[in-house]
Each structure stands twice: as structure tokens, then as C-alpha cells.
Amino acid sequence: MAQTLIAILIITLTVIIYLAMNRLYVRFSSPLLSPILTTVLIIIAFLICFHIPYNTYLIGGKWINFLLGPAVVALAYPLYNQRKMLMKHLAPIVTGVCIGLFVGIISGSILAFVFGLHKDMILSLLPKSITTPIAMEVSAQLGGIPAITVVFVMIAGFVGVILGPSFLKWSRINSDMGKGIALGSASHALGTSKASEYGELSFSMSSISMALTAILGAIIGSFIPFFFHI
């Protein structure tokens, strides 16, 4: 009984804080006020202030987590809506996404190795360019830490939004298609929101690249453990 009450209280509180923060974001629309960031900071402050352990928070939190499965399935819907665009630009999209995945994994592991990072961290880092709900699954499967992966995924997103435009210009990626595929492959949903500023084509290229990166990334991710165990 007490457990149910705690769960309901935690869920209600989380949803209310999120909705309030979402309103704040709509009002000021700065990426630093993105509702997930502010909501999480408030909840963490709350837990620390009242000495509530994370596991107690999860009594309610796990019910919210429960919706992640259907949310991942729901990603089929936008991909289905864009299927004509996907077929029309199949070769450049698939090339960009595959090269992006490959370069992302290789550059991440090499840099992590050079900096002497721990194995947990490297495994949490690999899915960083994948959209959050799928990145969490891939991270758990690889043996990484999903919470840390979410932080990396968000940073990858912010890099696309904040540094993306100048690096695209610097590397002379000028076509709307190229910009969309670049942002979607490296910076998932946040990158796609930036790509939408370059126009409709750029937006659909980015959202398709994001979905494909997630699906192919999950497929590659499910084979990586085999290599580690050999």
C-alpha cells in the first residue's frame, strides 16, 4: 500500500515538474532550458535535499520507464511517413548513416583508449549518436551504464545544435541533404530540430538518418558483445 502511494506521488511529481519546465522552455526556448535537463536537475536537487535514495525514486520511476518499450516501437511511425523520401535518396542516406556509425564508434573508442578511460565508460560512450530510448537499450546490452549514456547522448545532441552549423560550414557541407544527414547521424533528435531550420528536405533527411542510425546501431550493438567475449 505504502509502495503504491509512493509510486503515485513520484510519478505525479515528475510529470508536474516536467510539464512546468516544458512551459518554461516554450517561453524562452533556449537549448540550455531543455525540459529534460531542468527537470532532472530539480529532481536530483530534491532527492539530495530530502536524503531520498535513487532506488526509492525508482519505485515510481520504473513505471515511467515502462513506457519506453512502446515509445521505441512508436518510432516506426515517423519512419513510415518518410518512406518515400528514404527510397528516393536511399544511396546517400545509407552511405552517410553507415559511415557515420563506423566513424563514430571508431573515433569514440580510439579517443577513449588514448585518454585511458575505463571499459564501463567506453561501452557507455559507443551509442552516443543514437536517439536516447534506443541508446539506453544498446548501452544496457553492451554492458555500459544507461544513465551515463543518456548524458553522452544529450551532449552529442547539444554539439550538433551549438557547434554543428559552424563545423558544417567549415567542412563545406553545403547541400540541404548533406547537412540533414550529418546532423541526424551524429546528433539524433536535437540535430534534427536544428536541421529543420535548413528547410523541409534537410529535416526529413535528418529524421530518416536518425531512425536508421538507431536501428543499424542497435543491430551492430547486438553483435559487439560477441567480439568482446572471444
Add this chain to the structure above:
Amino acid sequence: MNIIRIIVQIAILFGFSFLGDLVHTYLHIPLPGSIIGLLLLFLGLSLNIFSVKWIKQGAGFLLAFLPLLFVPTLVGIIKYPELFTGKGVLILLVVVISTIITMIAAGKSSEVVGNKTKEREQKKKWHKHSSQSL
């Protein structure tokens, strides 16, 4: 009425996720169940076995509130404060650099392939035109 429809449609999406879990467990496919569910739904929609109408609102609702669903997991970084001090900052730097390299590689390679296909199409068109004029 709308709320009921959204709830039913989310239940359908749950069904796909559950089906994916079953496939994952019993057919030993290493992919996570929810992603198998995504592929099954996409396949169902593309083959017209399944109508978009049955999931449209539920999917839209879940995707609109997607960031809320990450909150409980992300709150978990409370257990890893070392991420934001000392060596942790290096990791964040790795993420930034690797993301930039990834972005440039994906964008450049797609442009190269895109331009090649365009050239080939133009050549084809040109051939057609020249043969027609002959």
C-alpha cells in the same frame, strides 16, 4: 473519447514491444525486443497489413512526451558524480570531438554519393535525349 483512443493505441504499441520481447527470447535474436517491435510495426505498415490509423495518435502522444520518459534513467547519474569532476571531464571532451568527426564524415560521404548518383542520372537523361534525337 480521444483519451481512450490514445490509451488503446499505446496498448497496441505495447503489444508490438511485447511481441518483440518474445521474438528476442524464443528465436534468440540478439536485438532488443522493442527494436524488433519497431521493425515489425514498420513491416506491417509497409505491407499494408496494419493501418496507420490504429497507432497514429498513440505514437504521436508517446513521441511528444518522449523526453519525460528518460527522466528516471537520467536521474540515475546521481550515483556517478565523478562524471563531472577530474577525469570525467575528459570523457565529455571525447564525446564532443567524436560527435564532430562523425557529423563531418556522415555529411561528406553522403554528399559524395549524392553527387555521383545525380551525375549518373543526368548522363542517363542525356543519353536518352541524344538517342531520341537520332
